[in-house]
Amino acid sequence: MSAGVSASLHEVRARIAAACKRVGREERDVTLIAVSKLHPIESISAAYAAGARDFGENYAQELRDKAQALASLEGVRWHAIGPVQTKNAKYIAKAAFAFHALCDLDVAQELSRRRGGAPLRCFLELNVGAEATKAGLGPGEASAFADAVRALPGLQLVGLMALPPLEDSPEASRPHFRRLRELGHTLGLSQLSMGSTHDFEVAIEEGATHVRVGTAIFGERPTAP
Ligand SMILES: *Cc1c(COP(=O)(O)O)cnc(C)c1O
Numbered sequence: 001m002s003a004g005v006s007a008s009l010h011e012v013r014a015r016i017a018a019a020c021k022r023v024g025r026e027e028r029d030v031t032l033i034a035v036s037k038l039h040p041i042e043s044i045s046a047a048y049a050a051g052a053r054d055f056g057e058n059y060a061q062e063l064r065d066k067a068q069a070l071a072s073l074e075g076v077r078w079h080a081i082g083p084v085q086t087k088n089a090k091y092i093a094k095a096a097f098a099f100h101a102l103c104d105l106d107v108a109q110e111l112s113r114r115r116g117g118a119p120l121r122c123f124l125e126l127n128v129g130a131e132a133t134k135a136g137l138g139p140g141e142a143s144a145f146a147d148a149v150r151a152l153p154g155l156q157l158v159g160l161m162a163l164p165p166l167e168d169s170p171e172a173s174r175p176h177f178r179r180l181r182e183l184g185h186t187l188g189l190s191q192l193s194m195g196s197t198h199d200f201e202v203a204i205e206e207g208a209t210h211v212r213v214g215t216a217i218f219g220e221r222p223t224a225p
Helices: 002-023 041-049 060-069 086-095 105-114 139-150 170-187 200-205
Strands: 031-035 054-057 077-080 098-102 120-126 155-162 191-194 210-213
Touching: 002 031, 002 041, 002 200, 041 060, 054 060, 060 077, 060 086, 086 105, 098 105, 098 155, 105 120, 105 139, 105 155, 120 139, 139 155, 139 170, 155 170, 170 191, 170 200, 200 210
Parallel strands: 031 054, 031 210, 054 077, 077 098, 098 120, 120 155, 155 191, 191 210
Antiparallel strands: none
8 A cells, every 4th residue: 555655646746746837837836735634644654755744634633643643753744624623723733734724713713822832824714616515714704804813823824725616627626726816815825725636736727835635645535433
């Protein structure tokens, strides 16, 4: 299995490099977050051995447990990419390098209260497809929310994040990615966390600085425990 993870990681990196080249971007300006949620520790170790340093987790307790189990791996950065309940925000405040799904002021305040050390880098999650079932701020709410977050100690607002509606074609994500980039520009936020297995190349063409790729690296996810 570990040979599989290593080969897949290299293939994703090659696709990132090709997408960057198409639009004249530097590969080093795109951070690949290997989304390891629900995958075992051994898969993360295999990706680390193949050079991965940024890992994405959706569930706060799972992130906490994996960060503890892998504390001896030097240079690992944990990215919390899923919604979190206020009561579990402390695990993210303690163990994460960045939080990509900020859209709730109670959560922001709890993260701020609990964070020690270097500020937690935060991305505001935008609900770009206006989907009733999805978390995220409406575009009209983002500016006031950004101001509120900027006032909180321990948090550093760096960018915007979105998970567009899943359509058959990756091209269908392009207008959403473009809108996120424009909104980031308006708000003075330069980092864009957008694109997953399905559409990360389109996201890079539209300016993604962080892509969150799980399945293409680790294979299909085991079902939730
Ligand atoms: C699971 C997840 C991903 C990765 O999805 P893949 O299709 O496996 O690449 C990216 N972003 C978020 C927010 C996720 O929850």
